[in-house]
Structure formats: C-alpha cells, structure tokens
Amino acid sequence: xxxxxxxxxxxxxxxxxxxxxxxxxxxxxxxxxxxxxxxxxxxxxxxxxxxxxxxxxxxxxxxxxxxxxxxxxxxxxxxxxxxxxxxxxxxxxxxxxxxxxxxxxxxxxxxxxxxxxxxxxxxxxxxxxxxxxxxxxxxxxxxxxxxxxxxxxxxxxxxxxxxxxxxxxxxxxxxxxxxxxxxxxxxxxxxxxxxxxxxxxxxxxxxxxxxxxxxxxxxxxxxxxxxxxxxxxxxxxxxxxxxxxxxxxxxxxxxxxxxxxxxxxxxxxxxxxxxxxxxxxxxxxxxxxxxxxxxxxxxxxxxxxxxxxxxxxxxxxx
Amino acid sequence: xxxxxxxxxxxxxxxxxxxxxxxxxxxxxxxxxxxxxxxxxxxxxxxxxxxxxxxxxxxxxxxxxxxxxxxxxxxxxxxxxxxxxxxxxxxxxxxxxxxxxxxxxxxxxxxxxxxxxxxxxxxxxxxxxxxxxxxxxxxxxxxxxxxxxxxxxxxxxxxxxxxxxxxxxxxxxxxxxxxxxxxxxxxxxxxxxxxxxxxxxxxxxxxxxxxxxxxxxxxxxxxxxxxxxxxxxxxxxxxxxxxxxxxxxxxxxxxxxxxxxxxxxxxxxxxxxx
Numbered sequence: 001x002x003x004x005x006x007x008x009x010x011x012x013x014x015x016x017x018x019x020x021x022x023x024x025x026x027x028x029x030x031x032x033x034x035x036x037x038x039x040x041x042x043x044x045x046x047x048x049x050x051x052x053x054x055x056x057x058x059x060x061x062x063x064x065x066x067x068x069x070x071x072x073x074x075x076x077x078x079x080x081x082x083x084x085x086x087x088x089x090x091x092x093x094x095x096x097x098x099x100x101x102x103x104x105x106x107x108x109x110x111x112x113x114x115x116x117x118x119x120x121x122x123x124x125x126x127x128x129x130x131x132x133x134x135x136x137x138x139x140x141x142x143x144x145x146x147x148x149x150x151x152x153x154x155x156x157x158x159x160x161x162x163x164x165x166x167x168x169x170x171x172x173x174x175x176x177x178x179x180x181x182x183x184x185x186x187x188x189x190x191x192x193x194x195x196x197x198x199x200x201x202x203x204x205x206x207x208x209x210x211x212x213x214x215x216x217x218x219x220x221x222x223x224x225x226x227x228x229x230x231x232x233x234x235x236x237x238x239x240x241x242x243x244x245x246x247x248x249x250x251x252x253x254x255x256x257x258x259x260x261x262x263x264x265x266x267x268x269x270x271x272x273x274x275x276x277x278x279x280x281x282x283x284x285x286x287x288x289x290x291x292x293x294x295x296x297x298x299x300x301x302x303x304x305x306x307x308x309x310x311x312x313x314x315x316x317x318x
Numbered sequence: 319x320x321x322x323x324x325x326x327x328x329x330x331x332x333x334x335x336x337x338x339x340x341x342x343x344x345x346x347x348x349x350x351x352x353x354x355x356x357x358x359x360x361x362x363x364x365x366x367x368x369x370x371x372x373x374x375x376x377x378x379x380x381x382x383x384x385x386x387x388x389x390x391x392x393x394x395x396x397x398x399x400x401x402x403x404x405x406x407x408x409x410x411x412x413x414x415x416x417x418x419x420x421x422x423x424x425x426x427x428x429x430x431x432x433x434x435x436x437x438x439x440x441x442x443x444x445x446x447x448x449x450x451x452x453x454x455x456x457x458x459x460x461x462x463x464x465x466x467x468x469x470x471x472x473x474x475x476x477x478x479x480x481x482x483x484x485x486x487x488x489x490x491x492x493x494x495x496x497x498x499x500x501x502x503x504x505x506x507x508x509x510x511x512x513x514x515x516x517x518x519x520x521x522x523x524x525x526x527x528x529x530x531x532x533x534x535x536x537x538x539x540x541x542x543x544x545x546x547x548x549x550x551x552x553x554x555x556x557x558x559x560x561x562x563x564x565x566x567x568x569x570x571x572x573x574x575x576x577x578x579x580x581x582x583x584x585x586x587x588x589x590x591x592x
Contacts, residue, residue, distance in 0.1 A: 087429055106331065110431070111431060
C-alpha cells in the first residue's frame with residue numbers, strides 16, 4: 001500500500017523501550033503525509049507523538065516498521081534522509097555561542113551551501129521570519145517566541161521537503177503562538193510539508209489540513225479537522241442543565257424525536273444535545289424541554305477535544 | 319551532490335563553525351592552556367631552585383643525580399602531555415556534558431547530513447588541533463621560565479609529529495569517552511576521579527625508567543595512556559633522558575586511540591540515538 005503523493009510514509013511503526021516492564025511507546029502506526037500539507041499528530045502527553053517524530057527524524061531506531069521520507073528509508077540511510085528533513089524539537093537547541101544570523105549561516109554551510117548562498121539565504125530567512133533586527137543577538141537574549149521562530153527559520157534553511165515541529169507552541173504566550181502559526185503557514189508557499197505534534201486542540205484545528213488523533217501509541221482516527229468534528233454527529237452542541245437531573249432520561253427520549261437533533265447524551269446535571277446547525281433548532285429544543293425545569297442552556301460548536309473525549313472517554317489534558 | 323561531497327562539506331562546515339567560535343574565545347583559550355604549564359614551571363623550576371640552595375626541596379637535585387639532566391628537561395615533555403590531555407577534556411568532555419545535560423545543542427548538530435559518528439569524529443579532530451596548539455605553547459614557557467636551561471633536541475621530526483598527532487587525537491578520543499560515559503551532572507567529579515590520577519601517575523613529572531625502583535607501579539602505570547604521551551614526547555624531545563622504546567610508544571598510542579575512539583563513538587551514539 002503506497003501512496004505516490006505521500007512525502008512521509010509510516011508503515012507498521014512500533015517502538016518498545018527496553019525496561020522492566022518494557023514501555024510500548026508506539027504500538028503500530030501507519031500514516032501518509034501528502035506533499036505540501038500541514039499534518040498534525042494530536043494526543044495527550046505520552047501518547048507516542050514525540051517518539052514517532054524521533055524515528056522519522058533519524059533520532060530513534062524503531063523496533064519494527066518503516067518510515068520513508070521522500071522515498072528514502074530513514075533507518076537505512078539516515079544521513080541522506082536528513083537532507084530532506086528540517087527539525088524543531090521541543091526544547092531550544094540554538095547554538096548559544098553564535099548569533100541568530102550565524103546560527104542560520106552555519107546551518108547552511110553544514111548542508112553544503114557556498115558562503116555566498118548561505119549569506120543570501122540567511123538574510124532572506126531573517127526577513128521572512130521578521131528577525132532582521134535580531135540578527136546579531138545571541139540566542140540567550142531572545143524571548144521564547146523569537147527563539148522558536150529562529151529555530152524554524154534555521155530548520156528550513158537548507159530547503160527541506162518536510163519540516164517536523166514537536167510541540168511548537170509549548171511554553172509560548174498566545175501572541176507568540178499566533179506569530180509562530182503565521183510562520184508555519186507561510187511555509188506552504190515554499191512547498192514545505194509540515195508534520196507537527198501538539199496537545200493543543202486549537203492549534204491542531206487552526207493549523208492542520210489533516211490530523212491523526214493518537215493515544216497509547218495508536219492512531220484512533222485520521223481526517224481533516226472539519227470532518228473529525230462533523231463525525232461526532234452534530235455541528236452544534238447544546239447543554240441543558242436541569243433542576244432535577246433525574247428526569248434526564250425522559251427528556252432525552254423526547255429530544256431524540258426533535259427534527260435536526262442527531263444525538264442526546266446524559267450529563268451530570270442534565271443532557272447534551274448534538275444537533276445540526278439550522279434555523280429554529282434552539283427554539284425546537286427549548287420547546288421540547290418545556291416542563292423539565294431547564295435552568296441553563298449553553299451552546300458550543302464541537303471541538304477536537306469533544307472528538308477526543310468521544311474516542312477515549314477522557315480529557316486531552318488528563 | 320554525491321554523498322562523499324555532501325559529507326565532506328558538512329564535516330568542513332562543523333570545523334569552520336568550531337574554529338570561528340574558538341577564534342572569538344581566543345583569550346580564554348590561551349589562558350586555559352598556558353596557566354597550568356606556566357605555574358608548574360614557575361614553581362618547580364624557578365622558585366624551588368632559588369630556595370635555600372635548593373637541596374631538600376628541589377627535585378632537580380634528585381633527578382639530575384643519575385642522568386645529568388635537570389628537572390626542567392624532565393618537565394617539558396611531561397607538561398606537553400598534560401597540556402594535550404587537558405585540551406581533550408576541555409574541548410570535548412566538558413562541552414559535551416553541557417550539551418547533553420543542559421543546552422541540547424548537540425541535538426541540532428547530529429541532524430547534519432553526515433553519519434552521526436562523523437559528528438563525533440569532528441569533535442576529536444578539532445580537539446586534537448587545540449591539543450597541538452596547547453603543546454606548542456609549553457615550548458616558549460619552558461624556554462623562558464626555568465632558571466636552568468632545558469636540554470631539548472629533536473633528532474627525528476617524523477617521530478615527533480607522529481607522537482604529537484597520535485597523542486592529540488588520543489586526548490580527543492578520551493574526552494569523547496569521558497563526556498559520553500559520565501552523567502553530565504557529575505562531570506566535575508571527573509577531575510578528581512580521572513584527570514588528576516592519570517596526570518600524577520602518567521610519568522609526567524618523572525621518566526618511566528625512574529619508576530624502576532617501584533616495580534609494581536612501573537607495571538601498573540602501563541595501563542595509563544598518558545604514560546605513552548609523556549614517554550613519546552620524552553623520546554622525541556629530550557632523548558638524553560631515559561625513555562621507553564619508540565616503537566612501543568607508537569604502538570600503544572595507536573592501541574589506546576583505537577580503543578577510546580571506539581568507546582567514545584559507541585557512547586556518543588547511545589546518547590543521541592534512542
């Protein structure tokens with residue numbers, strides 16, 4: 001099963017760390033990332049996201065399975081595969097002894113560029129990531145957001161086919177996060193495929209073309225964010241709080257019959273209604289609930305978190 | 319770009335980066351490599367001989383007793399060996415401990431398009447360059463500081479070059495082994511547990527032949543690579559002093575170089591690939 005448009009191909013990937021007991025970090029993952037897309041691995045801490053990325057970026061050896069980047073097997077030819085890969089790990093790996101500008105320039109030299117090309121590429125990247133005024137700053141003096149942008153700029157300096165971002169917004173303030181997202185989106189124009197891991201559902205939703213929800217080393221589901229959200233059976237979630245939740249079962253039966261309602265679940269203090277987003281839907285739900293002592297009503301759009309809870313029965317941050 | 323060219327350029331890129339950073343820190347580098355031999359020579363070959371005629375406190379008297387060579391001459395090759403070894407520790411082991419423990423810069427370096435072993439070998443080679451510079455700095459110091467002149471004489475430049483290069487690479491390989499084997503938090507202990515013992519028992523301050531009076535020690539120190547550095551340099555620079563057989567020295571330097579490079583590369587790979 002090979003997808004010809006796939007730039008990252010993961011097949012039957014397993015990683016077991018030796019120990020007592022052995023830890024199964026990745027328990028059989030298959031996925032394909034298409035050329036040019038932004039692909040996300042969404043899951044809680046310890047789900048196996050970082051291990052998957054480590055294997056794909058030649059930093060961990062799988063127990064079984066293969067990863068091919070642009071057709072190159074990363075286990076058999078790691079040095080060759082690294083030419084197609086850019087990596088931004090979870091922590092800051094900038095060269096503390098060199099300025100921002102030198103960090104990018106030396107990276108270019110490592111990847112075989114001439115000094116002239118390296119200088120031109122550096123100037124262009126500093127501009128693209130709005131770091132020109134920090135060119136001569138040392139990494140130690142850069143804020144988290146700036147350092148992260150510099151890391152991304154450096155990682156793509158050799159024009160890799162795929163950029164791997166491991167938890168790119170960990171530790172960033174909201175404003176820096178948005179600036180980082182802009183930076184990542186701008187990579188699309190350069191034709192760079194992005195594979196990222198995150199446990200922030202907003203980030204996955206905002207940034208990814210497609211994503212896989214991963215837990216306990218396995219992919220639970222894979223699709224576009226919109227399709228995943230639609231898959232839980234409603235475009236709108238209406239939470240009703242009842243003065244006497246004992247009647248929830250009875251109300252649920254009534255609401256199930258309402259036109260536009262696609263599902264009803266009991267909650268601790270009432271019911272949760274999944275419904276299609278259409279005119280009059282709230283009115284019909286409220287009318288059907290008359291006499292049940294509705295104390296409060298809240299509507300939300302489904303989020304990836306709802307999808308995750310639905311799939312695993314627990315919260316992303318647990 | 320063939321893989322050979324790609325590897326070569328990446329390797330050169332790493333060297334250029336290291337040289338560039340070293341050039342920026344030239345002053346601290348110079349102080350680091352010069353301080354130990356400077357103080358050693360000053361205390362033992364200048365201050366001590368000036369003290370009370372030198373007899374009791376002066377090792378020179380003892381040493382020169384049998385060989386007719388003064389202590390400065392004994393010290394020159396020894397201090398060069400120490401300078402070489404210290405550079406290996408300072409250029410590889412300490413930075414690696416920092417990178418594995420705190421900065422993780424190494425994680426970016428190993429993403430270069432060349433085999434991971436080559437990243438480690440670059441560290442050995444770059445450290446060897448620093449070791450050679452450090453050894454060279456001992457020369458002028460040994461010429462100007464001691465109150466009695468050093469009797470150095472090179473009859474075989476090839477042998478000197480071979481010893482210098484092998485010893486310097488060996489020091490880098492030792493730095494790599496230590497830097498990857500020791501828990502980064504405990505790197506400070508390395509000085510007391512490894513560096514100081516192998517220096518004091520490395521025939522640095524006395525020729526190996528002079529240990530003949532303590533046979534068990536003379537045999538035990540053969541496990542210490544510093545012995546072959548000191549004795550090799552002694553054979554190359556101050557042949558008037560008793561020294562080990564040249565071929566044995568070269569053979570043992572090669573053996574230790576191979577062993578420590580193998581251990582260092584294995585340790586490095588363990589640290590960066592899981």
